[in-house]
C-alpha cells in the first residue's frame with residue numbers, strides 16, 4: 001500500500017529496537033532463569049553495552065530511533081531510558097516481563113498493560129502512546145484493550161508494508177506493520193539452547209535488508225527494522241546496520257522517522273479519510 005508521505009518523501013524508514021534485556025527469560029524459560037545465570041547475563045549485554053553503541057551510531061548519523069522497552073527493563077536501567085529520551089528518540093510500551101500475550105488471560109493482559117504504563121509514568125512523567133507486543137503476538141481482544149487504555153498504535157502485525165487503521169469496538173488502532181525477515185533475532189539470536197542453529201552470514205543479512213529496502217522505496221512503504229541491543233549490539237552486526245544506514249542515505253527523499261511520528265502522521269491521514277481501514281480475519285472461516 002503506497003502512502004503519500006510528508007514533504008514529498010518517497011519512503012519512511014524506522015530503525016527500531018526492542019530493548020528486552022533478560023526480561024523474557026523469566027517467563028519463557030523460568031527454570032533456566034533460575035539455574036542458568038549465563039544466559040541472563042548474555043541478555044544483560046543489551047541494556048548494559050549494546051544500547052550505548054546504538055545511541056552512538058544514531059548520534060553520529062543524526063538519525064532518530066524508536067525503542068520499545070519492557071517496563072521491568074526500564075525500571076532496572078533508568079539511566080538508559082533517560083539517555084534515550086535525552087537524545088529525543090521515541091519510546092514505546094513492550095509489556096512488563098515480555099509475556100507473549102497469547103499466554104495471558106484478558107485480565108492478566110490488562111494488568112500487565114496498566115503496570116507497564118504506571119512504571120513509565122513514574123520513571124519519565126509520561127506514558128508512551130505506541131506499543132509493540134512482546135514476541136509479536138496479540139490476542140483477539142488485544143487491539144480493543146490497547147485502544148481502551150489510550151494506546152494509539154501497535155507494531156506487531158505483518159499484513160502490509162505501510163500503516164493502516166485496525167477496527168476495534170473501542171475505535172481504530174493504528175497498525176505499523178513489521179516482518180520476521182527484518183528482525184535481527186531471526187538471523188543472529190544465538191545462545192546455548194539453540195547452538196545447532198547456524199549464525200547467519202552478516203553479508204547475506206545486509207543483502208536481504210537492502211533488497212527489502214529497495215522494494216519499500218520503489219513502492220512507498222514504511223520500512224521498519226526491528227533490532228535487539230543484546231543481539232545485534234555486537235560489532236559484526238552493528239557493522240551491517242551501519243552499512244545499511246549508509247546504503248539508505250544514498251537515496252533521495254527518505255523520511256527517517258520514528259514509529260511515534262508515523263503514528264501521528266497516520267492518525268492525521270485517518271482523520272482525512274486517507275488511511276486504509278481494516279478488520280481482523282474472522283475466528284472461523286466465513287461461509288460463502
Ligand SMILES: [Zn+2]
Pocket residue numbers: 018019020094098134135
Ligand atoms: Zn521483545
